[in-house]
């Protein structure tokens with residue numbers, strides 16, 4: 001399928017969804033006994049697309065949203081940086097030391113099985129209501145994704161490639177750099193979208209559950225006063241935010257993964 | 268100088284693999300193999316008989332179950348650092364380009380990158396891949412990958428070459444060209460070579476000696492043929508010499524029964540089947 005056709009179909013999905021929303025929330029399907037119009041999607045619960053768009057525009061024009069965006073971005077970046085680097089280090093360490101891995105295995109599994117939301121209040125207690133409680137929540141999410149991928153990647157390095165490295169005269173340090181590291185990195189990159197996404201999730205959920213700034217806080221505040229338009233506006237901004245980050249991740253990983261057998265192009 | 272030491276000498280080497288179920292598979296029963304310095308030895312045998320296993324032992328990638336390998340008079344403990352190993356499977360680093368794959372063996376030795384890359388380019392040219400230096404392994408054909416691997420091994424100038432079916436995936440013509448290239452390179456600076464192949468013609472044309480292994484399990488060396496064809500050889504021409512044909516039928520006789528055993532056929536069995544079909 002050509003790119004333009006695909007893009008057209010993708011846009012059509014959005015247009016149809018917005019149209020249904022618009023019609024459902026603005027065109028009455030009848031009237032109640034007291035003469036009030038009845039909607040399929042009552043604006044009180046669903047707002048209207050146009051209101052949401054206006055609200056988003058106002059937030060950007062007035063500039064009230066930038067501070068919150070910035071806070072969420074910083075939290076997510078910190079969560080990703082700390083979670084990914086510790087995941088890489090510990091993943092490497094475990095993969096190279098099977099005894100350590102075996103000892104900690106049940107605990108890692110237990111901690112990973114824990115729904116992170118329950119940690120939010122305790123983190124707020126430990127790290128305060130500032131950004132750090134959100135950062136650490138994100139870290140607990142990002143860490144495990146990166147950790148498992150690196151662990152897997154290092155352990156599944158092809159034994160032949162490894163033997164070849166040895167025969168080519170590599171010592172342990174050189175094997176680490178030229179064989180284990182690239183193999184593990186490729187796994188980290190293959191999970192990059194997920195882990196970056198989770199860094200944002202950690203930040204927003206943390207904000208939602210208790211904070212004074214950030215996109216999660218915006219949405220929570222709007223919910224508190226039944227401002228449905230505000231909730232939807234916050235969600236729209238969050239979605240755009242996540243999509244932009246995802247685009248940046250794609251741009252970063254592309255040149256780094258050229259060696260991977262991907263789709264083959266004939267011209 | 269006394270008698271020169273053999274480059275590789277496997278003394279009473281046997282190999283048994285532990286199986287996942289707890290069993291034991293006797294792959295190779297005690298064998299003695301000796302390769303003199305500068306000697307080109309081909310190893311022939313039916314599939315699964317333990318040819319790669321023997322090369323792995325000579326490379327020091329795994330210890331033998333019994334016996335010892337002695338490299339230039341030194342008992343081998345750990346990796347054989349004077350050997351270059353061309354693996355049967357794909358062994359290139361997928362995240363490095365051809366040039367980097369070839370150069371890395373020099374760089375880890377401490378050679379400057381620029382110098383290593385220049386040498387790598389030279390060897391890629393020798394194996395006919397001058398314009399493929401910037402390709403990643405997945406962008407190469409099976410035969411091209413084998414040639415990069417050959418360059419990767421040769422560029423380090425190892426004293427011993429272990430080659431496991433290096434020309435396996437190549438077509439007949441390229442095989443011929445690559446064998447010629449290998450012979451030229453070897454002729455210029457004779458290394459000890461252990462060369463595993465399935466191709467009897469190739470084995471005779473290239474080597475000084477051909478070893479034939481019996482079918483597994485517990486395979487052993489059942490034939491040791493000296494190839495007295497004169498050097499330097501022209502691979503295409505040598506095949507038409509009468510001596511070549513004599514050696515061919517002699518070694519084939521030895522090999523045939525083993526190949527049949529691998530597929531569970533005896534001479535008689537084969538005859539019976541033919542009989543009943545008729």
Ligand SMILES: Nc1ncnc2c1ncn2[C@@H]1O[C@H](COP(=O)(O)OP(=O)(O)OP(=O)(O)O)[C@@H](O)[C@H]1O
Nearest residue numbers: 284285292294313314315316317318319320321483
């Ligand atoms: N890691 C292993 N564990 C158990 N058995 C093994 C292992 N590696 C090899 N074997 C067995 O040992 C025997 C010899 O294997 P090897 O790879 O040396 O054969 P080969 O002669 O190189 O065969 P081919 O020509 O097909 O490459 C085979 O029967 C094989 O199944």
Ligand SMILES: [Mg+2]
Nearest residue numbers: 318319355431
């Ligand atoms: Mg083999």
